[in-house]
Amino acid sequence: xxxxxxxxxxxxxxxxxxxxxxxxxxxxxxxxxxxxxxxxxxxxxxxxxxxxxxxxxxxxxxxxxxxxxxxxxxxxxxxxxxxxxxxxxxxxxxxxxxxxxxxxxxxxxxxxxxxxxxxxxxxxxxxxxxxxxxxxxxxxxxxxxxxxxxxxxxxxxxxxxxxxxxxxxxxxxxxxxxxxxxxxxxxxxxxxxxxxxxxxxxxxxxxxxxxxxxxxxxxxxxxxxxxxxxxxxxxxxxxxxxxxxxxxxxxxxxxxxxxxxxxxxxxxxxxxxxxxxxxxxxxxxxxxxxxxxxxxxxxxxxxxxxxxxxxxxxxxxxxxxxxxxxxxxxxxxxxxxxxxxxxxxxxxxxxxxxxxxxxxxxxxxxxxxxxxxxxxxxxxxxxxxxxxxxxxxxxxxxxxxxxxxxxxxxxxxxxxxxxxxxxxxxxxxxxxxxxxxxxxxxxxxxxxxxxxxxxxxxxxxxxxxxxxxxxxxxxxxxxxxxxxxxxx
Numbered sequence: 078x079x080x081x082x083x084x085x086x087x088x089x090x091x092x093x094x095x096x097x098x099x100x101x102x103x104x105x106x107x108x109x110x111x112x113x114x115x116x117x118x119x120x121x122x123x124x125x126x127x128x129x130x131x132x133x134x135x136x137x138x139x140x141x142x143x144x145x146x147x148x149x150x151x152x153x154x155x156x157x158x159x160x161x162x163x164x165x166x167x168x169x170x171x172x173x174x175x176x177x178x179x180x181x182x183x184x185x186x187x188x189x190x191x192x193x194x195x196x197x198x199x200x201x202x203x204x205x206x207x208x209x210x211x212x213x214x215x216x217x218x219x220x221x222x223x224x225x226x227x228x229x230x231x232x233x234x235x236x237x238x239x240x241x242x243x244x245x246x247x248x249x250x251x252x253x254x255x256x257x258x259x260x261x262x263x264x265x266x267x268x269x270x271x272x273x274x275x276x277x278x279x280x281x282x283x284x285x286x287x288x289x290x291x292x293x294x295x296x297x298x299x300x301x302x303x304x305x306x307x308x309x310x311x312x313x314x315x316x317x318x319x320x321x322x323x324x325x326x327x328x329x330x331x332x333x334x335x336x337x338x339x340x341x342x343x344x345x346x347x348x349x350x351x352x353x354x355x356x357x358x359x360x361x362x363x364x365x366x367x368x369x370x371x372x373x374x375x376x377x378x379x380x381x382x383x384x385x386x387x388x389x390x391x392x393x394x395x396x397x398x399x400x401x402x403x404x405x406x407x408x409x410x411x412x413x414x415x416x417x418x419x420x421x422x423x424x425x426x427x428x429x430x431x432x433x434x435x436x437x438x439x440x441x442x443x444x445x446x447x448x449x450x451x452x453x454x455x456x457x458x459x460x461x462x463x464x465x466x467x468x469x470x471x472x473x474x475x476x477x478x479x480x481x482x483x484x485x486x487x488x489x490x491x492x493x494x495x496x497x498x499x500x501x502x503x504x505x506x507x508x509x510x511x512x513x514x515x516x517x518x519x520x521x522x523x524x525x526x527x528x529x530x531x532x533x534x535x536x537x538x539x540x541x542x543x544x545x546x547x548x549x550x551x552x553x554x555x556x557x558x559x560x561x562x563x564x565x
Contacts, residue, residue, distance in 0.1 A: 081275070081298050082315045083125035086135040088308075092119055092301075093136075103138055104145035111146065112155050115166050115521060118280045121299040122519035125165045126156070168520055190540045193509040195332065195483040195529035199400040200451050203444045204436075211435035218431050226419040226427065228254025228407070229434045235441040236393070236407050243364075244378035250412040253419055254429050258362045258394035258406040262286060262325075264418050264425065265358055265390060265408065266293045269323055277315050277324035279307075281486065281516035281525070283332045283360065286325055295323075299518040304477065306336045309345050316353035323356045328380050329364035333516050333527040334486040335479025340377035347383040357384075362394040362406075365449060367481040368457045373449075387411035395437045397483065399448060405429060405437045456483065462534030466541035471548065484529040494551040495523040499544075502551035506543040 084092075096110035097103065114120040126132070129147065133140040147164055150156035154169030199205075218229075227233065233249035240247035255261040270276065272294035278287065280299035290297050298319045300311050307328075315321070326346070328338035338346075350357050359380045367373035381389040387410075394406040408415065422428070440448060460478075463485065467474055473490035489496065496512035503510050513525030530537060 081123040081296075082121065082300075082318045084120060084127070084311075084314070086127040086131045088310055088314075089120070089127060089132065090135050092303075103142045104149065107136075107138070107142065107146040108149040108153075111150060111166075112153070115155055115168070116523050117525070118299065118513075118517045118521040119301045120166055121280060121301060122166050122168055122521065125163050128163065189507050189509065190532065190536055190543070191509045192529055192532070192540055193511050195527075195531050196396065196401045197452070197456070197483070197531050199402065200448050203440065203448050203451075204400050204403075207436040207439040207444065208432070210439045211432045214435050215432060218435075223431055224428050225254075225431070225434075226422045227415065228252065228429060229431065229438070232405075232434045232438040232441075233407075235438045236409075239441055239445075240379065240409060243376070245382045247409060248412075251409050251415060253408045253410075253415045254434060255406045255408060256426055256429050257396060257401075257404045258360065258392050259285060259289070260426060261392045261394075261406045261408045262289055262358070262360070263293075264422065265392070266290065266295065266323075267425075268414070268418050268421065269356060270295045271322075274323070275319050275321040277312070277319065277321040277355065278518070279326060279331065280518060281333055281513070281522055282325070283327060284511065284515040286360065287516070287518065290325070297518050302331070302334060302336065307338055307342055307346070309342060309349065312346060313349050316349055316355055320353065321355050323358055324350060325358045325360065326380070327360040327363070329361050329376075330366055330479065330482030332360075332363060332482060333484050333511075335477070335482040335484065337480060338377070338380070340383075343377060343380045344383040347380065347389060351384075351386060351388065357389045359389060359391045361391055362397050363482045364393070365398040366452065366456065366483065368453055368460065369480055370453070372480055373453070381409065390414070395440070398452070399437065399440050403433050403437060405433050456530065459530040459532065459534055459537060460485075463528060463530040463537040463541065466538045467528075470541050470545040483531050484527050487526050487528055489524050489526065489548075491524075494548060496526045497523060498551050499526060499548060502547040503544055505550070506547045508540050508543045508547065510544070 092114060093110050097106055101109065115122065129140050129143045133143045147156055151158060155167060156164050157167045158164040230249060232254055233252040236252050237247040237249045255264060266289060270293055274295045275298050276290050276295045277300055278297045280301045287297055298315060298321055300315045301308065328343060330337055347357065357380065361379065367376060379391060381391050391409040392406065393409065395403050396406065408418065464478060474487050476485045476487045479485065489499065497514060500510050500512040511527040513522030514520050516522060516527060
């Protein structure tokens with residue numbers, strides 16, 4: 078193992094914060110704080126740490142203190158060193174890696190609450206009305222073979238108009254329709270990434286995207302998010318040190334944290350990526366889900382609006398804005414890349430279904446304002462119900478109230494049961510949740526869980542009641558009795 082990136086002494090001091098609180102010896106306090114940074118994902122695994130002399134000077138402690146802290150971390154397996162190469166963060170041998178997915182719930186127990194998926198039920202009557210219009214328009218396409226690798230022209234035009242409305246002039250030749258955002262990402266990875274290529278990702282990031290990156294044989298290089306968002310000095314260091322061919326980012330109501338990247342940072346990130354020769358794949362699947370009306374009217378432009386070279390690629394989807402059952406997504410990119418991917422698509426899924434494309438065109442063209450208002454109102458009510466229940470029943474857990482998106486990124490209490498153990502215990506109480514390590518690289522983020530607010534308020538309140546009981550049982554090491562978990 079070797080370092081994939083590095084962190085400077087001044088940057089490490091900032092993320093350490095007030096590490097000397099408590100009664101521990103200074104070296105133990107420093108080691109404990111560094112260990113927490115690794116487990117929380119704020120300092121990624123395989124990050125080269127500053128030299129002992131450099132860090133001691135910045136922290137204002139003796140070199141002996143730093144050396145002892147590093148030695149303790151090496152003994153625990155959280156640090157590896159090699160003469161002439163320095164020291165870099167690691168995980169103890171045998172520490173579990175992120176799980177591949179949520180395990181099936183045991184049969185025979187009803188009323189399971191699934192908080193593993195951040196997806197809404199369909200907004201009616203708009204979905205059914207759009208499908209009715211699509212079926213009525215279908216005869217105009219049945220005389221063709223139905224194979225449109227780039228997507229129906231009418232839908233590509235509607236998507237391009239929506240980008241223009243958001244501040245990014247776009248032509249239909251820059252749009253390719255896909256079977257959801259997941260297929261869009263896989264098509265791009267297949268076209269742009271080779272085995273062992275490095276891809277910079279946020280930490281945390283979208284779990285399914287991380288698995289797709291690994292499935293293609295690429296190596297995700299995590300760049301930690303600060304509590305307030307994107308630390309661009311960390312991005313600059315990673316792009317310089319790791320030289321990733323591609324970076325995958327979620328600047329609009331980030332999944333899972335809900336963070337929104339300001340316009341100034343968007344411009345700076347594009348400039349950093351251009352200087353490093355790194356392509357940006359921008360996931361905008363949550364971009365339309367601003368929960369505050371004033372914010373929705375003043376959102377920053379799409380990240381690609383700051384790109385003049387055509388190297389920023391955007392992924393969009395109807396799944397979160399409208400309904401996941403439509404399975405319609407898209408790629409916005411330079412026309413030559415669109416043509417290349419469309420030509421290669423036949424070996425994967427050929428094209429997207431015509432009726433669903435016509436329905437999404439109808440929604441984008443004639444129903445967008447009404448659907449967004451409906452979605453905004455119900456998501457806000459669900460978010461508020463979940464946060465209120467958490468503050469009442471699990472007040473030691475902390476989170477930032479998101480202004481958009483569909484999930485809370487929750488830090489469990491210090492010293493309490495970790496996210497993986499909590500997720501396992503929650504299944505016994507009839508709740509599925511995603512533990513923090515699913516959203517990170519190398520098994521970190523253990524103190525976090527993702528809790529979507531995509532269910533009705535009464536279901537979310539019941540879910541929190543069960544989570545509180547699961548937390549208590551996990552801490553006590555007890556097994557709950559078999560129960561009826563129905564909500565009625």
